[in-house]
Structures are given as C-alpha cells and as structure tokens.
Amino acid sequence: MANENILVIGGGPTGLEASKGIAELGYKVILVEKRDKLGGTPISAGYAALTPDMQNAGDAMAEMAAAVENNSNVEIMLNSEVINSEGESGNFKVKVKSDGSEKEIAAGAVIVATGFTHFDPGMETQKYGYYEHDDVITIVDAEKLLKAGTFIRPSNGEKPKRVAFIQCVGSRDRQIGNEYCSKVCCGITSKQAIEVRELLPGCKVYIFYIDMRMYGYWENEIYWPAQEKHKVNYIKGMATEIIKKGDSLIVKGEDTTMRRPMEIPMDMVILAVGMEPSEGTKQVADIFGITKNKFGFIETTGGALNTVSTNVEGVFAAGACNGPADLEDCISAAGSAAMKSIATVRRVAVTA
Amino acid sequence: MANENILVIGGGPTGLEASKGIAELGYKVILVEKRDKLGGTPISAGYAALTPDMQNAGDAMAEMAAAVENNSNVEIMLNSEVINSEGESGNFKVKVKSDGSEKEIAAGAVIVATGFTHFDPGMETQKYGYYEHDDVITIVDAEKLLKAGTFIRPSNGEKPKRVAFIQCVGSRDRQIGNEYCSKVCCGITSKQAIEVRELLPGCKVYIFYIDMRMYGYWENEIYWPAQEKHKVNYIKGMATEIIKKGDSLIVKGEDTTMRRPMEIPMDMVILAVGMEPSEGTKQVADIFGITKNKFGFIETTGGALNTVSTNVEGVFAAGACNGPADLEDCISAAGSAAMKSIATVRRVAVTA
Numbered sequence: 142m143a144n145e146n147i148l149v150i151g152g153g154p155t156g157l158e159a160s161k162g163i164a165e166l167g168y169k170v171i172l173v174e175k176r177d178k179l180g181g182t183p184i185s186a187g188y189a190a191l192t193p194d195m196q197n198a199g200d201a202m203a204e205m206a207a208a209v210e211n212n213s214n215v216e217i218m219l220n221s222e223v224i225n226s227e228g229e230s231g232n233f234k235v236k237v238k239s240d241g242s243e244k245e246i247a248a249g250a251v252i253v254a255t256g257f258t259h260f261d262p263g264m265e266t267q268k269y270g271y272y273e274h275d276d277v278i279t280i281v282d283a284e285k286l287l288k289a290g291t292f293i294r295p296s297n298g299e300k301p302k303r304v305a306f307i308q309c310v311g312s313r314d315r316q317i318g319n320e321y322c323s324k325v326c327c328g329i330t331s332k333q334a335i336e337v338r339e340l341l342p343g344c345k346v347y348i349f350y351i352d353m354r355m356y357g358y359w360e361n362e363i364y365w366p367a368q369e370k371h372k373v374n375y376i377k378g379m380a381t382e383i384i385k386k387g388d389s390l391i392v393k394g395e396d397t398t399m400r401r402p403m404e405i406p407m408d409m410v411i412l413a414v415g416m417e418p419s420e421g422t423k424q425v426a427d428i429f430g431i432t433k434n435k436f437g438f439i440e441t442t443g444g445a446l447n448t449v450s451t452n453v454e455g456v457f458a459a460g461a462c463n464g465p466a467d468l469e470d471c472i473s474a475a476g477s478a479a480m481k482s483i484a485t486v487r488r489v490a491v492t493a
Numbered sequence: 494m495a496n497e498n499i500l501v502i503g504g505g506p507t508g509l510e511a512s513k514g515i516a517e518l519g520y521k522v523i524l525v526e527k528r529d530k531l532g533g534t535p536i537s538a539g540y541a542a543l544t545p546d547m548q549n550a551g552d553a554m555a556e557m558a559a560a561v562e563n564n565s566n567v568e569i570m571l572n573s574e575v576i577n578s579e580g581e582s583g584n585f586k587v588k589v590k591s592d593g594s595e596k597e598i599a600a601g602a603v604i605v606a607t608g609f610t611h612f613d614p615g616m617e618t619q620k621y622g623y624y625e626h627d628d629v630i631t632i633v634d635a636e637k638l639l640k641a642g643t644f645i646r647p648s649n650g651e652k653p654k655r656v657a658f659i660q661c662v663g664s665r666d667r668q669i670g671n672e673y674c675s676k677v678c679c680g681i682t683s684k685q686a687i688e689v690r691e692l693l694p695g696c697k698v699y700i701f702y703i704d705m706r707m708y709g710y711w712e713n714e715i716y717w718p719a720q721e722k723h724k725v726n727y728i729k730g731m732a733t734e735i736i737k738k739g740d741s742l743i744v745k746g747e748d749t750t751m752r753r754p755m756e757i758p759m760d761m762v763i764l765a766v767g768m769e770p771s772e773g774t775k776q777v778a779d780i781f782g783i784t785k786n787k788f789g790f791i792e793t794t795g796g797a798l799n800t801v802s803t804n805v806e807g808v809f810a811a812g813a814c815n816g817p818a819d820l821e822d823c824i825s826a827a828g829s830a831a832m833k834s835i836a837t838v839r840r841v842a843v844t845a
Binding site: 205 | 506510514517518519543544545546548553557665672673674675676704705706707708709710711712713717749750751752796797798799800801816817818819820821822824825826827828829830831832833835836839840
C-alpha cells in the first residue's frame, strides 16, 4: 500500500526548507537529524553570519527550525540516524536508530539533505602547518572567532596586524582528488575579510587567490565593497608553504601577477577550506543504493534540467550532499525536491 | 473569493518547470507566453547545446514543453502578454492581451519567469566593433553557427584558423552600470571553445578573461577538459579594442599575467555578452508593483534563504528575471516558486 508520508534526512537549511514546504502543502514529513538540534552546519560549526547578506546565522537558523517545529505536519526525530532501507518508491520501509532504539518509518518518498563536511587541511596536506602553528586557522575557525566578536591570534591572544587568507585549500587540487571548485569559499573569505577589517581597522588583510569566483551579485555586493570600501588586498598568487619565524608566519609562494616569488610575514593565516561529502552523505547514499560521483557526493540525474533526482526512483537529494552549493542553491533545490517528492507520492497513490 | 489557480508568466525553462510542478500537484496553471512557442531563450535565440552538460537545447526544451502541453491542468496562452493586474494575494485579476483580444484571468498566486536578455555589445560600447566588423560576433551568434554545424567566418564563409573569445562584455563594468558578474558566460564560452575545437581541429582558440568563474563542477567538467583535452588557450588579459587590418581582426589590450600590451591577429572574435533584464521583466514588475534592483532585475526578499519571494505577497519571481542565473538555478528556483505559490493559494483558501 502506498504511503504519502515523506522522509527528510538532515535538518540543515536544505532539510528544513524542504520539510517546511512539504508540510505547508498538507503532507506529513518525518525529519531525521543525527545531531541533538536542528540547523545543520551553520549551527554545528558555529557560523557567525551567512554569505552574502550577513544575516546572523543563529537567528536565521532558529527561525527556519521554528517553522518546522511549529508545524504539526512535521515529526522531528533528533539524535537519529538512518541505518537501513527496504522497499521502493511509494513504499519505503526505513529503519532509524534513535537514542539507542530502532524504529521503522514508512514513507512514500525520501529527500536526502545530508550536506557536506569542511575539508581538513591538516589531514591531507601538511604544507600549511595547520596542526603545527596556532595562528594558522580555517575559515570555519574564523567564523567562531567572528561570532565571539574578538578576532585574536590563538597563539598569544593579541590582535593581529596582518592577516592572510589562502583560497582553494582542498579545492581545484588534482593531487588530493578534489578537482572541483567549492564555489562558496571566495564569497565566504571576502565576507570574513570585511568583518575582520570592521573589527580591527588597523589590521591589513590580504587574500591570495587563483580566480576570484564572485559570481552574479557577489561581485557587486561583496567583492567591490571589500576592495573599495574595506581596503582588502587581493593578490593573485599561489601560497605553497607556511613556516614559522619567530613570532610571525611566513607565507611562501608565487605572486602570479607580478611573476615573482613571494615571502610575506603574517600574524595569522586563514585557510579557505573547501567542501567534501559528509560521512552521513556517503552512508545514506549506500543505504539507499544512490550513485555517488567520484568525489563521493551524490550524483543527480538529468543534467542541468533536474537538480534533485537520483538513480533511485522516489529518492531525491538536495543541497550540498550533491556537491558544492551556496545557500541559495540549497534553498531553491529544497523547493524542487519538496515538489518532486510530493508529485511522487501522489502519482504512486493514484496508480497503486 | 479565493482562487486556487496559479498564473505563470513566461514559457522558458523556469516557467515550464514551475508549471509542470504545480500541475503535477493537482493545481491549475495558466501559462502566459508572449512568443508563439514555448521554450524561452534557448529556443528563441537558437541555442545549440545546454551548459554544462551539452544536452541538445532543442530536444531538451521540446521535452519540457511537451510535459506541460500534455498535462490537462495547464492552460497555455501563446502570443499573450500581461497588461494589467488588480487584486491581491489569493485573488488577482490579471488582464492578458492575446492575439489582439483582452482576457481577464483570475489567479490566487503569480509566478514571474520572464527571464533575461543578452547584452548588446554594439549599443553600449563601440570599442569591439560589433556592428562594424562581420567577424566580430557574440556567444549568442556563435550558438547559431554551432547549431548549424558549420562554424565559418561571416565575412567570407571560410573556416577560421584563429578564434578569440572575450569575457565580461557587458558584465563587471561600472562604466555602463552593469557591476554584477553574469555568472554563466565563462561556462558557455568554455563549452563553445570545446565545440569549435571539435568542429575545426586546426583552429586555435583563445579566451581572454579576468577571472575564470568555473564554479562547482564546471571546473572539472568543462574548464580542465577545455585546457587539457581540447587545448584551448586561456589568457588572463583585458581586450580593450578590436580593429580590422586587411583580412584580419587585431585584438588590442593588456596581457595581465605577462604584464605587457598585446596585439593579436584573429580571424574571428566572439564576445561573451552578459545578462540584462528583459523588457518583459521590467514591464511585468511594474504591472504588479514588484521592486526592481538598480540593474532592473527583480529584487527578491529574504536574502539567501528565500530565492523567489518578492515585496508583493502572492507574487513570486524565479530564474533569470531575478538576476544572472544558470540553468540549474532556474530549475531549482522554479520548484521553490511552485511550492510557495501553492502554499499561498492553500493558505488563502483556508483563511478566506
């Protein structure tokens, strides 16, 4: 017998938006989240402000969470993980482990919204000294400092006078197998550069990049103000190594515009780490038999004209579990997945 | 009395996807298209292949059109334009001029999907000689040549031996007021460069760019193969002028990597023109009282967490009418708009 309920896996921006959309159309949602709270990576990683519009991340996610918590069509299961699935489109039987006990959920369609994980710059490549030098941090670490409102050097608690961002850490890198561009790091970096300059007007901020991928309105909303209003210095160059010299960090590499080697002293270096598939994405893909691409993200079918369908009928995937995605991508795709999943349960209900 | 029908304005990829989504959920759609056929810009401008996956544009759009033509929930009005609107969310009375006669349509919600227009490089700036030199064309013109399968010089019908693409024509340009990045031109150019190299293996292809914005998978799906497999030459440089010399075009500018002026002879030059708001977008925005941004695109509300709502309750906007958008953006946003428009008519119906 066909089931009209829809299972949403993942309670980040994508899963919350999809759940809200489905519930507002009168269908029942079971929202499964492995953590003990909703909000996804913006909450678990402690983001300060969203890119590009600098909304307070905590407030924005709390509002999204409240929208599903206050909708009686949504059943929320926290501390819960999908561990098995049987059945087919219209009639999935999904086993969920929740606080130690197991429960079977019946659903007509499934939306995977298991997101991404941040690249670990210490694990894959040691050239930046992420695990060695206290003042080498990532854009994820920087969000926490910015959220606290005190942007200080981890090594000594002092305000930095010279900060460098290094782009494409874990992205566009064949050596480690991450050939894709992570799409959002240029924007996040420029947003953080502005925030650092606002907090510490005396601090010089440099961004070392290959191409600044400030697509669409990010160009005029972030990139131009960063340069013109906030005097952030963009340097087209590759940083290949970071060493410690006395109290400073030395960024070594090549300035590709000036075509000369560079060795620039910095107080802090912030690595713009890219996106990788989360463990949850890989696990859920395997449980449902969803095809992954060579990077481990979910492979959607239908090219540019279908952003959420997978090889498994009745199972949709939206947001960063499919690859690099900005928040707008996630929110839009959540709508598409919501719509197609409802169409699926309606179609199955009619033909069953 | 509230009306549950939804009016979709524009029969391009966004409008077709939204119409299909709404119809599949059991709601009635009135789809208004000003041209005499569905398919939007990919059809009217004669695109050869879609970016990034090189699907045949005609086939792909025909399939999308067939999906709405074969759904009895969709009423299609071709050769039709919205000329007036009264009422409010749940109860719009929209006047449509269709083949000379006027008709009033009742709808509970509206989706604007009126798309974009290609920047005219001859109108705003003469430095590229688009109107003067036959062999200076745009990426839109190039699509038509590629679709015909014979990529030849307009001036003499011969196969070109040296072709240059120039990026950011009409984008990232404060002088003409288009400060935004048009997002898709880097990808379309690289796709076309590959197609030219496949059609004419003896032809050298150059791309002059500021930043290559090959975000996400475009990096590994188009950018790397263009360079490595298809030997397309990417040159970081600004082309500032094109002059004719004998049978050749001379591209003048600065090679910013080599830091020297350049004057390079070419047989054809292809201008990667950006996106501007269509006349239809500006007209429809004014009819419904939708706020436009300073570029004339529709301004959505809610930042990154809402990609389709406008300042007018019950009126949503999706795709390139909101600003530079790739096909994936359009398709995803269509789903979001479909979902939110149905939620609107349901909510209004309940509370009315």
